[in-house]
Amino acid sequence: MKRRDIIRRAGRSLRQAKTRTLLTSFAIAVGAFTLTVSLAAGEGSRQYANKLIGSNINPQALFIVKDKNFFGGGQSQSGLRDYDPNATTNRAGVAIKQLTQDDVTKLQKRSDLTDVQPLYQLTIKYLVVAGSDKKFTADVSRYDDTVRNESSSGSLPPLGQQIGDDELVMPQSFADTLVSENVIKNSADIIGKKITLTVTKPSQQPTDAQIKQALTSKNPTAAIAQLTNGVSKDVSFVVSALTKQSSTNLSFTSAVQIAPSQAQQLFDYTTLGTSNYQKYAAVTALASGSNKPEDVKAALAQAGYPSQTAHDLQNLLFTIVNILQGIVAGFGVLALFASVFGIINTQYISVLERTQQIGLMKALGMPNKDVAKLFRYEAAWIGFLGGVIGSGVAWGVGTALNPVITDKLSLGTGNSLLIFQPLPVIILIVVLMLIAVVAGYLPARKAAKLDPIEALRTE
């Protein structure tokens, strides 16, 4: 019998037992549904992560630290440990070694890095918007030009360009606060306004000479108070833009941002004389010219500076996605495993039911191998049907639910969690057909071995 005729006859046999065929294939369909959804979710998450990283981070960017615990979150440290004057303790109670000015200078001298910028963690006393005397406090950081920012008002320089020394950028939410505090009328009004930051130089141990001078001055009380209270300094900036948090903006900073040179001056001013003076948790840099970030990362590791590239961040996100996808796919595989027994059972019954038909076909000269093929193709049809039903329903339901999911998870318009692609689904269906054929092997063999004389014996 020709392959085409066998496939046709196999399909016809299944049509004659519609309910049974459908029920058997539903078992596979459950597996196919789960696997299709996991494929789509994996693809969707990866594309989303890619978009997130690709559109936000300069691919040449490196994030350099002194202590690899910075990335791992740190193993919990307890017990008696070496004292490190350059370490700071983060909120989780983990001591992280910091980069010193020497480290920064060393990194700046490297030919494979450009744009080496320490990360300033700056604390201000308060800030005041011109025309109002209300004081606010906020975190201040330097403007990161390796990350794409989006503005809701005003204008931002393109990726890779810094803002001016007298310019200041703040998140839209800050402006909203100012509106609700009646400092300004509309959030857009803040653009072009002057903002003054007040920073404090920490109080220092006065020298003997200073104490003596203070005591001998006309007003000793005021002089001593001035010595121990520390000095404040005001710096003014003009607001140039408001940044908005978009769903694909991975590294949105909730801080007032100023140019790096300004941030450095203020940081030095506020930390002078403290243990944090000229110590930085991290440094950002770009791999220079045609240097690949991965190569630079390896060279930095040699020199004792752990670092992360944009690619690492991507891999980190992908690892999470892959694990989640694996879990969902695992359930799909279990469902498939169960469906295999369904197919074996159904096909065995089918062989028993059609004993006479098999006997007749053999009497008419159908080779055993073709009889086996007939039943294997029937199994393949069941697999095909199950695959098409399962992935079809998954595709339909997923596409219908995508807007809802996007909305609930606030992924941002244009992003979908479930992305269905034809090729993986086709491959999935082919694999399901193969699994079904394997499941149909034993029943098919039983059919092939059937004795035609026995089969045609009439009672």
Place this chain on the structure above:
Amino acid sequence: MIEVRSVSKTYGKKSNVFVALDDVSFEIPDGASIAILGKSGSGKSTLMHAMSGLDRPEKGQIVVDGEDILKLKRKAVDHFRATEMSFIFQSFFVQANETCYDNVSLPLEIARVPKRERKEKVLRALKAVELDDKIKSKARNLSGGQKQRLAIARAIVNQPKILFADEPTGNLDSTTGETIENLLFAYNKKFGTTLIIVTHDDDLAEKCDIQIRIKDGKIESTTKSKPSQKATKDGAHKVPLGHHRRIQ
């Protein structure tokens, strides 16, 4: 020419041996009609299975046109059955869920006849048994006689050289049975197809050229129809021959 030479077939082992065929030999000339007669359990069905290559006797030869089919490999026997032989069974064995067309098309598909040649052959066979108005009907909707006619169409569609009929009228009333008999003999005469009928019906056997009686696995007697009986038989053929004119 079919030669059956000292064919023996046993079932069971050692203490429980049952001899189904015991040194059976006979010859069938091409185009003849043969009746293999015997009671149930006499070995007549086993003989038919052996002659068609479905069963393999331990001893003996079955030579069809100079070739011992018992020496052929299974694949070759399958091919031989698909192209040279056909069967008609007492209980029809038509596929109830399939259309008449698909039932008749089955032997052609098994024999790997190209699709474009099939349609014409199927239609011709269905016309020969006067079922050409039932092409698309499901076989389950046919009467007993129609089912057996469908089985005949299936048997003749591939123009076999040998046609085996196992109690072809056993499940039919006498009128319907006669129609089936007439169809078979007409086909035998018109195309020179060797017709081998396995039966216990003496009346049917008498209409054949040769009667071979089997008892306990041995040939009891072989008779050839007398000329006078032949005349009767020719008379009986009037209807089917007329039927053949309709085919043409």
